[in-house]
Amino acid sequence: MDKFLVTGGRPLEGTIRVSGAKNSALPCMAAAILTKDELILENIPQVKDIDTERRLLASMGAEVELTQDHSTRIRCATLSDPVAKYEIVKTMRASSLVLGPLVARAGLARVAMPGGCAIGGRPIDLHIKGLEKMGAKITQEHGYIEARAERLKGAHLVFDKITVTGTEDLLMAAVLAEGETLMENAAREPEIMDLAALLTKMGAKIAGAGSSTIRVHGVERLHGARHRIIPDRIEAGTFLAVGAITGGDLIVAGCEPAHLGAVAAKIQEAGARVETVAADAIRVRGNGALRGTDISTEEYPGFPTDMQAQFMALVTQAEGVSVIKENIFENRFMHVQELVRMGANIKVDGRTATVRGRSQLSAASVMCSDLRASASLVLAALVADGQSVLDRVYHIDRGYERIEEKLRSVGAKMERVRTAPDPAGNPPENGGEE
Ligand code: EPZ
Numbered sequence: 001m002d003k004f005l006v007t008g009g010r011p012l013e014g015t016i017r018v019s020g021a022k023n024s025a026l027p028c029m030a031a032a033i034l035t036k037d038e039l040i041l042e043n044i045p046q047v048k049d050i051d052t053e054r055r056l057l058a059s060m061g062a063e064v065e066l067t068q069d070h071s072t073r074i075r076c077a078t079l080s081d082p083v084a085k086y087e088i089v090k091t092m093r094a095s096s097l098v099l100g101p102l103v104a105r106a107g108l109a110r111v112a113m114p115g116g117c118a119i120g121g122r123p124i125d126l127h128i129k130g131l132e133k134m135g136a137k138i139t140q141e142h143g144y145i146e147a148r149a150e151r152l153k154g155a156h157l158v159f160d161k162i163t164v165t166g167t168e169d170l171l172m173a174a175v176l177a178e179g180e181t182l183m184e185n186a187a188r189e190p191e192i193m194d195l196a197a198l199l200t201k202m203g204a205k206i207a208g209a210g211s212s213t214i215r216v217h218g219v220e221r222l223h224g225a226r227h228r229i230i231p232d233r234i235e236a237g238t239f240l241a242v243g244a245i246t247g248g249d250l251i252v253a254g255c256e257p258a259h260l261g262a263v264a265a266k267i268q269e270a271g272a273r274v275e276t277v278a279a280d281a282i283r284v285r286g287n288g289a290l291r292g293t294d295i296s297t298e299e300y301p302g303f304p305t306d307m308q309a310q311f312m313a314l315v316t317q318a319e320g321v322s323v324i325k326e327n328i329f330e331n332r333f334m335h336v337q338e339l340v341r342m343g344a345n346i347k348v349d350g351r352t353a354t355v356r357g358r359s360q361l362s363a364a365s366v367m368c369s370d371l372r373a374s375a376s377l378v379l380a381a382l383v384a385d386g387q388s389v390l391d392r393v394y395h396i397d398r399g400y401e402r403i404e405e406k407l408r409s410v411g412a413k414m415e416r417v418r419t420a421p422d423p424a425g426n427p428p429e430n431g432g433e434e
Contacts, residue, residue, distance in 0.1 A: 002397075004390040004404060006381035007413035008363065011248035011286070014410035018236045018254045019045035019401040020070065020229040024191040026094045027168040028198050028229060029053050032062065032074035033101035034176060035202060037224030042071045044229060048398040052092045056084060060098070075224075079106050086112035086143060092398075093117060096124045097165055099147060100173035103136050109147045113140070118370035120329040130157045130170040134177055154179030154218055162187050162299045167214070168195055174216040175204035183214040189300040190259045194230045201225035233259035234306045235400060236282070238375050240264065241310045242407070243284035244272035245317055245379050250410060253281045262303045266311065269293045270318055292320030292357065297327050309335045309376035315355050316344040317383060322355040335373035338366040342380050342388070363388040368395040375400065382412060 020043035030053070032039040044050060044066065054064045054072070061080035065073045082102045089095040089112035102109035114122055128138055128145065134152040138145060154177045157170060167187040172195075174181035186192070188210055196209030202225045205217035236255035243250035244267050257264070257276040264282065268274045270293040273285040293315060297305040305328040315322035316339060326332045333353055336346050342364050345356040363386030368374035374396040381388035390396075393416070396403055404414045 001391065001419055002393045003417045003419070004378070004381075004393050005387055005415050005417060006378065006390065007387045008361070008382050008384040010246065010382075010411050010413060012242060012246045012382070012407065012410040012412055013249045015251040015253050016239050016406050016410050018231045018239070018252060019043075019047075021045070021191060021194070021232040022047055022049055022399050023164070023234075024194040025050055025229050026053055027097050027165070027172070027191065027195045028227065029057065029072065029074060030097040030101050031172055031195065031198055031202070032057065033076050033079065033098060033105050034172060034199075035222040035224055036075075036077050038073060038075045039202075039224055040071060040073050040226040042226070042228040043231075044070050044072050045232065045401045046070065047401050048394065049092055049094065052088060053094070056088045056095055056098065059085060059088065076105070082106045082108055082110065084109075084111040089114055093122050094165060096127060097169055099124075099127055099145070100131065100169035100171075103131060103147045103149050104152055104173045104176040107149055107151070109145075111145050113143050113145060118334055118373070119332045124166070126159055126161060126163050126166040127169045130166065131173060133157055134170075134173060134181070152177035154181040154216070157181065157183045159183070159185040164189050164191065167192055171195065171199070171206070171209070171214065171216065174218060175199050175206065175222065176220075177216070177218040179218055181216040181218065183216070184212065186212050186214045187299060188212060190230055190233065190256070198225060198227040201227055230259070231255045231280070233263075234304065234372070236260055237263040237304070237307045238310050238400070240267050240274065240282065240284045241307075241314045241379055242382065244270065244286040244290070245314045246382050247286040247288045248410070249283070249285045251277065251281055251283050255280060255282060257282050262301060263307050266293060266295055266303060267314070270314060290315070290318035290358070292318045292322040292355070294323040296325040299328070305329060305332060306372050308332060309372045310379055312336070312346070312353060312355060313339060313376040313379035316346070316357050316359050316361065316380065318357045320357065322357070324353040324355065326351045326353070334369040335376040338373070338377055339380055341366060342384055344380070360385065362386060365389040365391065368392045371395050371399045378403065378407075382407075
């Protein structure tokens with residue numbers, strides 16, 4: 001398993017470019033199931049989860065090519081085996097995104113139950129409830145969900161909880177269903193708007209994506225399309241936090257400032273200077289004096305749970321107290337103990353973490369546990385004195401494209417120590433998943 005060696009203490013300066021959004025690319029790739037035609041997606045990030053999705057689609061009979069120019073061409077002319085197997089699903093929960101499209105396209109889906117992961121139980125009961133409401137017959141046995149339907153029927157779906165992939169899964173089920181579907185209490189993330197934009201290009205009839213009420217008029221078939229994936233707002237937010245915590249001066253380029261409102265506001269509130277300098281670029285300057293700032297994670301457009309760990313690392317360097325409430329997942333403080341080992345002062349009580357700063361962090365050997373917790377350890381290592389060793393960086397590689405190269409390009413002293421890859425090319429056994 002690869003490690004990162006990171007030596008802290010340098011303000012990072014320059015321009016750092018954001019890749020395409022992993023959490024938009026994953027549902028958009030699954031949308032290829034809905035047509036026999038070819039789908040071409042651009043601005044695909046070269047991260048592990050995308051390759052997992054490629055393997056998943058190929059295992060079902062799709063032709064999937066990931067090109068070197070950050071594009072993918074997918075054709076699901078036939079789906080010989082509409083099964084998402086446990087070996088793949090256990091490494092990436094987002095595999096459940098094929099459930100809706102498979103039932104809509106093939107009338108049948110068998111998807112391994114994702115199981116829990118480092119940050120929580122991650123049930124998909126709301127996905128299943130929606131499909132049942134649309135007429136699917138659901139059975140669960142041997143750790144798999146099987147869903148069958150001659151043709152799904154439009155329905156009035158009200159989500160008990162706001163769920164991002166639940167909204168995406170059922171949106172993809174609804175576009176080929178018979179009649180109208182009304183989705184209420186839907187998630188509003190930009191990734192859902194991006195998926196709806198793709199589906200519309202494929203011939204779907206959707207209104208309201210990005211709001212909590214989405215209307216879909218089902219159609220008989222969808223055709224191929226070409227679509228460019230939106231920038232990754234969480235990678236962009238992570239780099240804003242990097243500029244702030246190192247007291248540097250970074251231009252985060254190729255981003256969508258409109259998707260970063262809550263994150264930019266909180267990093268500014270913590271004392272950094274944040275300003276939009278172009279339609280696709282934000283400048284962040286850390287002038288050293290950071291101050292304690294509270295956050296409470298909420299669904300979009302609130303402060304994203306996927307930025308909670310990174311912000312916690314940031315406020316270990318702030319004078320005063322910061323109260324961090326994690327409202328979305330039940331166990332998303334895996335980074336706390338590692339940050340404490342580096343010298344941070346953090347106390348956890350249930351879903352609330354209280355950070356007292358400023359702490360001088362000292363370099364240590366630390367363990368990555370999940371994607372965003374790992375990003376927070378990179379942030380901490382960039383300001384710790386000495387050289388830190390980050391183990392199990394495959395967690396970071398799932399959602400950040402060549403992060404060590406991007407950070408080195410703006411002055412970070414950071415290198416990857418490669419260890420022998422698995423000869424079969426499989427992810428590490430406990431490849432974790434989010
Ligand atoms: C998506 O996960 C993202 N993943 C996550 O990003 C992100 O943290 C999360 O949304 C919240 O924003 C992808 O888009 C691939 P949810 P998802 O369904 O859809 C509960 C990352 O770091 N729930 O919105 O799985 C659930 O347990 C990853 O890139 C149910 O109870 O999250 C959670 O408490 C990590 N039943 C809450 O809802 C369900 O059927 C929100 O989960 C579904 C969800």
